[in-house]
Structure formats: structure tokens, C-alpha cells
Amino acid sequence: MKGVAKKAFALFLTLVLSAAVLTGCFSEEPVEFSNSGMTVTLTSAFKEVEHEGFTAAYDSRDIAVFAIKEMISDLPGGASLTLEDYGKLVLETNGLDTTLSKEGLLTYFVFEKNIDGAKYSYFSSVYKGSDAFWLFQFACKSSSFDGLKDDIISYASSVEV
DSSP: OOHHHHHHHHHHHHHHHHHHHHHTTTOOOEEEEEETTEEEEEETTOEEEOOTTOSEEEEOSSOEEEEEEEEGGGSTTGGGOOHHHHHHHHHHHTTOOOOOEEETTEEEEEEEEEETTEEEEEEEEEEEOSSEEEEEEEEEEGGGHHHHHHHHHHHHHTOBO
């Protein structure tokens, strides 16, 4: 290829790849992850990881997901606890000064935490299964939270227990 043709081809290739990225041609595919009686739909950008103290954990470049399963019989109030009761119990137990919200079928709360000098936002949703409650925490850098919130809500809405 001649010099001008190479430059034109390189420019063309750059434009095509940029358009593909902007239109989502390289977007991640949905992936279902299951563990201990729950399923969550994330994307192929996530991988399952081990994290002490959590029933399941998943990590991507921008978002970390932590899930805890708590048997209903192990909780004060046991079978009489509602989903809202459990959410309030989580807030109280962890000393979180935030409000439990309900939007459609999603019961959740949001809080921020400083870790090693960085500020993280947590979107935490709760679920009730036949034998256990689940707490899912979707964490990301606070500076990215507004841009990731719709994806996080979509992930949280996909949880089945």
C-alpha cells in the first residue's frame, strides 16, 4: 500500500472501530451466575471471585458484587420477618444512616464508604426466598455511580432467590 492509502485505511479502520464501540458491537453478553440458591444476571465482563464473608462475589472493571445469604431461622424474629424488616435489620446492624427504599419489586438502600482513601458507593438490595434472606451489594467508585446506576439497577432487578 502506498503511504496515503495506508493512512486512509488506518483512518477508516479507526472510524469503523470507534463506531462499533459507540453502537455497542463489542458490548458484553448477559451471563447468569448461580450460587447457593440464587441467580443473578450480569454480563461477560464479570468473573466469579472468592471473597471471605460472602456467599458469592463477582468482579468487573467497574462494579463489584457481593452477596450474603442469611437463613431465616438464624435471624431474630425468624419466619415472621418481612423483607422490609430484614432491610431495616441490616441497616441497624451495620450502623448505616440511610433509608430503605422500595421501587417496583426492588427493595434497596444506598450508602457511601471510604476505603483506603477512595470513596465507594454501594447499591444494596434485599430479597426473601423460601428459607433465607439475601443481601446484594453492588459497589463502584462514587465518581462513577451516576453513570453505572442504571446497569446496577438492571443487575439488582435480575436477582432470583
